[in-house]
Amino acid sequence: MFKKNINLGGIIIYNLKAELRDKSIKAKKLRRNGMIPATIYGRNLKEPIMLQVPLADINRFLSKASKGNTLTIEVEDKKYNVLFKEITRESVSQQVEQIEFQHLVADEPVNSVIKVVLANRDKNQNLTQQHIEEIPYNALPKHFIPEVVIDLDGMNAGTTIKVEDLDIAKNENIRITIPEDTVVLTVAELKKVIVESETESEPDSEE
Template identity: 35%
Template sequence: MNTLKAEKRSMDIKAKKLRREGFVTGNVFGREMKESVPVKMDKKEVESLLKKNNKGSQVMLDVDGTKHNVLIKDIQFDPIKKQINEVDFQALVSNEAVHSVAEIVLVDAEKVTTGVLEEHLEEVAFKALPKDLVDKIEVNVGDMHAGDTIKVKDLDIAKNPEVTLSTDPEALIVSVTEVHASADDEEAEDGETAEA
């Protein structure tokens, strides 16, 4: 598990000023904490951590020497400045189920040659104890052909009795559609509109 160092943040200093000084702000909250703890972290360390971890990842947060097993709950990104502004963490309790998300990662997508591969879902929401948390779900699509689909219920996470899915098990993750003339494409779009 990756560790990130953080310091308790004084609320006297504005977040904007801290960001200018090279920090990312955040909060740590949890059931066994009396109140949420505002923190600040080194921007470079946060960026390095988020290359391997994402929303839904479990990390160790070292706040002034006190280690907390936490879940990355939210990441606020400024697309204009291309910088991370804030990261919020939920302190985990071993016997308490938490809501989280797992990112869907498609594997072997380049092997699909019989049709057009479409990804319909980028993450799966669920509730589980800390020991059952996952932050990434790899979906191998290399053997898929035109007409094939993979739904949430087909994933291993859906078969784990310790996990409660928040995302609809019937939700489509990926599908492979045949390549046709443009008239058929319009029909497909009409079909999607009708479903919505």
């Protein structure tokens, strides 16, 4: 079962119920039965926790969340606070094949990613090219940032946005792990190209 709650601070909390995986059943058979293999790993765990989650719940989760989001996974009578770390998809159908989570410890910095979201695309008539969709960083769980929103409304042609231009670059609680001069997006003028085609009528041929 998948649930999305909002706490008193307005923070979205995702909850996912999972079952311990029967290791004797191969992943391919699990997927045929509508279950997706999942793993929770972490340095503080004795060994990775192998799970299985209904595909329907995974799809509902993915419709709301992305890599870099945190959630609580319930397994039997235990709850694990985790980071959504990786997802594997089948190359052609793009069906989910496997998903990985990292167990979180309050005082342990973790590598994660910030999703880049472009807002108001429809209000900008220029050509916007997004160069990166995620910004990798390192931080304690309490300082995680799931996404950064860039508003395209009123952004002029010729604009270039780099990581260093974003507020997250000034956030002392996180350490961005790519060069801060990395280009996030560029805006160019959208020129209308009119192609004129001339149709010439061929002269009638006489036999």
